[in-house]
Amino acid sequence: MSEPSMRSAWSNRWTFIMATAGSAIGLGNIWKFPYMTGVNGGSAFVLVFLGCILLVGIPLMMCEIMLGRRAQKNPADGMLHLAREASASPHWRWVGLIGVLTGVLILTFYSVIGGWVIRYILHALAGDFDGANSTIIGNMFSGMLASASSLLFWHTLFTAMTVWVVARGVNHGLEKASKILMPSLFVILLLLLIYSMVEGDFGRALDFMFTPDFSKVTPQAALSALGHAFFSLSLGMGAVMVYGSYLQRHVSIARTSFYIAIADTLVALLAGLTIYALVFKHQLDPSAGPGLIFQTLPLAFGQMWGGQVVGTLFFILVTFAAWTSSISLIEPATAWITENTSVSRSAAAYLIGFCTWLLGISVVLSFNIWQDVQIISGLGIFDTLDKLTTTILLPLGGLMMALFAGWVMRTQHVREELGLQPRTYAIWRFIIRYISPLAITVIFLSLIGLIGS
Ligand code: PFF
Numbered sequence: 183m184s185e186p187s188m189r190s191a192w193s194n195r196w197t198f199i200m201a202t203a204g205s206a207i208g209l210g211n212i213w214k215f216p217y218m219t220g221v222n223g224g225s226a227f228v229l230v231f232l233g234c235i236l237l238v239g240i241p242l243m244m245c246e247i248m249l250g251r252r253a254q255k256n257p258a259d260g261m262l263h264l265a266r267e268a269s270a271s272p273h274w275r276w277v278g279l280i281g282v283l284t285g286v287l288i289l290t291f292y293s294v295i296g297g298w299v300i301r302y303i304l305h306a307l308a309g310d311f312d313g314a315n316s317t318i319i320g321n322m323f324s325g326m327l328a329s330a331s332s333l334l335f336w337h338t339l340f341t342a343m344t345v346w347v348v349a350r351g352v353n354h355g356l357e358k359a360s361k362i363l364m365p366s367l368f369v370i371l372l373l374l375l376i377y378s379m380v381e382g383d384f385g386r387a388l389d390f391m392f393t394p395d396f397s398k399v400t401p402q403a404a405l406s407a408l409g410h411a412f413f414s415l416s417l418g419m420g421a422v423m424v425y426g427s428y429l430q431r432h433v434s435i436a437r438t439s440f441y442i443a444i445a446d447t448l449v450a451l452l453a454g455l456t457i458y459a460l461v462f463k464h465q466l467d468p469s470a471g472p473g474l475i476f477q478t479l480p481l482a483f484g485q486m487w488g489g490q491v492v493g494t495l496f497f498i499l500v501t502f503a504a505w506t507s508s509i510s511l512i513e514p515a516t517a518w519i520t521e522n523t524s525v526s527r528s529a530a531a532y533l534i535g536f537c538t539w540l541l542g543i544s545v546v547l548s549f550n551i552w553q554d555v556q557i558i559s560g561l562g563i564f565d566t567l568d569k570l571t572t573t574i575l576l577p578l579g580g581l582m583m584a585l586f587a588g589w590v591m592r593t594q595h596v597r598e599e600l601g602l603q604p605r606t607y608a609i610w611r612f613i614i615r616y617i618s619p620l621a622i623t624v625i626f627l628s629l630i631g632l633i634g635s
Pocket of ligand 1 (some may be wrong): 419
């Protein structure tokens, strides 16, 4: 079954684009990006983020898809195969192995937050936000976090939904889910956008997000933007690499990477505009941080016309986005087990799902019973996992992949796979060899500076 010729493949390039955009568009776009924009001074952050996507994100996405398609294997065995092809050290497989582990670690907390979102669909549907003031909404959120059994229930449901799709395979699981969920996501987002244009303070939202104010481009904002570009495009852990390994040979990697990055960025910007138009209309705080969609936005839903429907649609939108991302988080590990053992795909998916579920219990408890447990430098379990994966492991994976493609792989192999015009290839290669490694190194150096301060 694990013969390369029997390997699954996407039905066509659009399903690949849809699935990879599904992986990219997630909590990062609708939950994290808007609140990070608010916290980091609005337009300045947006501007730097766009620059990072263009300069580092797209070239690295091309790099990861290229590695996957060339290797035709899961990330760990894929890196080993490519290293052998380039007569390089077999230790390169660790880049893939760490990626496999990173995905599992991210899902442990991603599924807990995914669970919150599902819980909030029910709150919105029940009209719990109607006329509620900030104390009621605040208590709703803290009450949810305080109840370990309730968090565990929603975490279990979200993990089960994820595993169910992955167990069904590339065509019947990942592809089918993306084909249904992604168009629905775009329709819901469009409806919400139209609503916020009519009912919200859209002008102020536009101004907040797009009027450039270079004085606000602080080094801290720039670093957050770069780190977030990785997370948002799902780069650095082999999710895009494994999706690329199911891609047919004739499809243009550059063009598809471009489409995926545009879709991802567009959704982040439109979600931000939609949220801020409603936040400004109701004179709420744009820099509320992680609570923005769980505490600030529900206040707006509770005050506005049709808020029950709009709120419900909003949380369905976030659930769909999180779901198509979570499946890509355990696909590398599932492919790795399936391609190395006689364990069936569905058994592998359930096994990985069980591990993430089990580890996720510690994340659930970190919001209540284990609230005071600290892992490193004062950070609790959830914050440690979040920081470890998004600020260290993902950029590190991206750095290694860039170095591998730029300095270790044979130029001829890279060119064969990318099929770019000489000039475009030269630009891409320059970025992958110098700009991306430099940018990532700057993140790390500043991180050390931040920890030291
Ligand atoms: N890109 C996803 C988001 O924006 O929510 C998160 C993510 C998915 C990160 C898959 C990494 C990954 F491999």
